Amino acid sequence: FAESLYAERGVEWLIGAHVEKVEEGKLTYELLDGSKGEEEFDFSMLIPPFAGVGLKAYDKAGEDITSTIFAPNGFMKVDANYNAGAYENWKAADWPRTYQNPSYSNMFAAGIAFAPPHLISKPMSSPNGTPINPTPPRTGMPAGIIGKAVAHSVTSLMQDGANAHIHEASMAEMGAACVASAGKGLTTGTAAAMTVFPVVPDFQTYPGTGRDTDYTFGEIGLAGHWIKHILHYMFIHKAQLKPGWTLIPE
Ligand SMILES: Cc1cc2nc3c(=O)[nH]c(=O)nc-3n(C[C@H](O)[C@H](O)[C@H](O)COP(=O)(O)OP(=O)(O)OC[C@H]3O[C@@H](n4cnc5c(N)ncnc54)[C@H](O)[C@@H]3O)c2cc1C
Known part of the structure; x- marks a missing residue:
């Protein structure tokens, strides 16, 4: 979804990149093939190393x-x-x-x-030994x-x-769903709804992809937006422990 959504909105993207240095309005990155480049930005969000x-x-x-x-x-x-x-x-x-x-x-x-x-x-890792995962x-x-x-x-x-x-x-035995919003509106909204099973791939049980392809799929559209909207109210209801909250799944 991500790449087609970027393409539709005229946004260029890079994947498999490690941010090496951040300066005012500019960052330097290294790609998996070891090549380096620079990207300028007005706004940026850097997610720190997982720790x-x-x-x-x-x-x-x-x-x-x-x-x-x-x-x-x-x-x-x-x-x-x-x-x-x-x-x-x-x-x-x-x-x-x-x-x-x-x-x-x-x-x-x-x-x-x-x-x-x-x-x-x-x-x-890149040929320079930089881990990029x-x-x-x-x-x-x-x-x-x-x-x-x-x-x-x-x-x-x-x-x-x-x-x-x-x-x-x-x-490695549970599935997960994710609904990523791509625009709101009762009749014009879109969201990508995805499921993956199991979250951690199990290549012994599901050779090839490691996943059960009957339960691993995604679709983008208006229905996804409605699901996201409904889940929003359901989860707030659950968080507030209002009547019936135990019936609402995680
Ligand atoms: C930018 C971003 C976007 C994300 N988007 C999504 C998404 O769209 N869908 C999705 O499913 N997941 C998303 N995630 C992941 C999701 O938010 C996390 O996996 C989830 O919140 C983890 O839940 P948790 O309860 O384990 O930890 P947390 O939600 O991090 O809860 C830990 C809590 O412990 C508190 N705490 C820490 N130290 C102490 C202390 N010493 N004493 C008392 N309290 C303390 C913290 O304040 C925090 O409230 C996103 C994460 C990020 C960072």
Whole structure:
């Protein structure tokens, strides 16, 4: 969608680019083929490298346990396989299911906060050695589903103690939907509505694309805009815990 929408609006685009330097109204970038270029701008939005907030952790004795709790990227370690090694060895099963810290069973990292086992897409770098990778799709719907599973686990830990039921929600087994607005208006609006299943590709179950193509599709049009509009009110209703909020999915 993105490329056809840009083309229709006369917007030029670059992909597979690493921003090297930002100056007043100008940035320098490097492409996957190692070539460099400059782009001028009036407005820009730079998304910073994907990392945790950099919390420090100490045990009761005051010992620094930051490296036990958090991965070097600042996200919390959970029940993921952090020793998968090279891309060829990556599996859907590397992805966490319970989001429980392996050292402290009373600590969970839901949504965006957990340390992923590795990238989702195949790692890429330019001939100069600059890593240039797509950002993983750690979006709202998986974050909501994971948050719900963790909330149930914490509730069960409080109520059932040692017999607690720890709930599971692997991003390699769940689907996600995304509706991206491209213009509002009751009769003139457009939005791209997409679904992907599973969020993390599983090349063993779905050889080739890693995804179930019956559940991975997208369409752009007026219906997408209406869906986005309806979801807007539904999610605000849910966030305000108004009657029937539990019936509205994440
Ligand atoms: C620019 C942008 C656009 C996006 N667009 C979309 C989109 O269109 N669709 C989509 O599905 N997803 C989108 N996402 C991703 C989505 O917003 C996140 O995946 C989702 O919000 C993660 O939810 P979360 O609850 O895990 O974390 P967050 O929403 O980040 O919530 C964490 C909360 O913890 C609070 N917090 C942090 N530290 C502390 C502390 N010490 N004490 C107390 N509170 C603290 C923060 O203030 C924050 O409110 C977008 C993200 C960005 C950055």
